[in-house]
Amino acid sequence: MREEPPHAHSRTQQRRAHSPAPQEAVPLHSRCRTSQLEVITRMATQYWDVAEQLRTLISQGSYPNGTRLPAEDKLAVQYGVSRPTLRLALEQLQNEGLLDKRHGSGNFVRWPADRLIYPGIARMTDGHDLNTFVSRTETKADPSVAALLEIEQGDTVIAYTYLARRGTRPRSLTHAYVPARLAALISPNRSLHPWGHDIRQQFAESGVRLASSTERLIARLPTSTEARTLQISPRGTVLVVGRTLIDVAGRVVEASVVVIPGQCAEAIFTTHFALSSEECESSAPTAAHHEANQLVHGLNPAESDKEVSRD
Known part of the structure; x- marks a missing residue:
């Protein structure tokens, strides 16, 4: 066996002492x-x-x-x-x-951006510029619909789907649900409202006494079906209005979910308070004030009788 000379061994140790320490490898x-x-x-x-x-x-x-x-x-x-x-x-x-x-x-x-104003149930009228199409389906209440109508899951309900367009572009999608026991009061041949207001009108005409309504607004991402139907990006936002109508017996007679693309949605709610006759006279808006209010919302003053505004 060949032995290395002492000076060779010493040089090897010196090289090891002066060589840089190996760096820890970063995982791939x-x-x-x-x-x-x-x-x-x-x-x-x-x-x-x-x-x-x-x-x-x-x-x-x-x-x-x-x-x-x-x-x-x-x-x-x-x-x-x-x-x-x-x-x-x-x-x-x-x-x-x-x-x-x-x-x-x-x-x-699109400039300025196309806007759609949701006025709240208290100010809904037939005055709008949307073309509305509706479909009717008899179905069983899933957990979410059962919770809205305060009925048992699996109970029969009538589902109405409203698709509203301005020109050729979809502007809102509404799902309205009515318990099957009240379905006979709803006629599909009536003039349609983009947010299902025609259902409320037919209830009133049929003698259903409504006591209150509740509207709940949230913003969220659209479902895949909503994005596809409204022709919007799945990464955009939608304004969702959950609405319920309650009769004098405390029963929910209709529940709706209104979905409006977030980029064009605006919601306006007006509350009128009880005033004395003197206060009513002093607070009555002048013609100039009324015209200015219409111009703020982008309306032609000649169309001031319309309650659904748009830009």
Whole structure:
């Protein structure tokens, strides 16, 4: 066996002493997560910047109302971003109501954004500019419907689905539920209201004495069915109005869920308080005040008798 000379062994120890300590290896999956986070962060910053630039151009009139934006590939090159990043920017503007995406045609400007005002049940009339279609189905109450109507799960109910459009674009989706025992009071041949107000009217005409109504508003993401029906992004928001009608016996006679795309929704509720005759005279709005109020809400004063406002 060959022995190394003493000086060779010494040199080996010196090299080991001066060599840098080995660094701990970073797991591959950790490096992948870090890289993915950097990409997501960069895309979020870029798409928001692109959305802000397009938003400014739209508000300044560079892209007038009804104008089709350039093709997505051209916009991506113009702003120096990838097409997925650009689509996020366009989707953001769609959620804000500034763009109308028409499949197969492109992205069209809507400025000012199309608004739909939900006036509350106390001020609902037939005065609206929506085309409404309704379907009727007899079904069994699932847990959510049973809770709304305060009935047993599995009880028979009549479900009415109202789809309201302004022009060709869906603007609201309403599901109304009535206990089967009251279904005979509802005629499908009546004029329709986009939020099911025709049901309340027919109850009153049939002698059902209503005592109160409750409306509960929430904002949430749309379900896949709602997004598909209303032609909105599944990552947008919707305004949801849950409404119940209660008769003088304390029974829920109708429950509705109104879904309106969040980018075009506005809800206005007005409460009238009891006043003395002198107070009524002094608080009566003047013609000028009434006209100014209509202009604030974007109405032509000549249409001031309409209670459902729109921009």
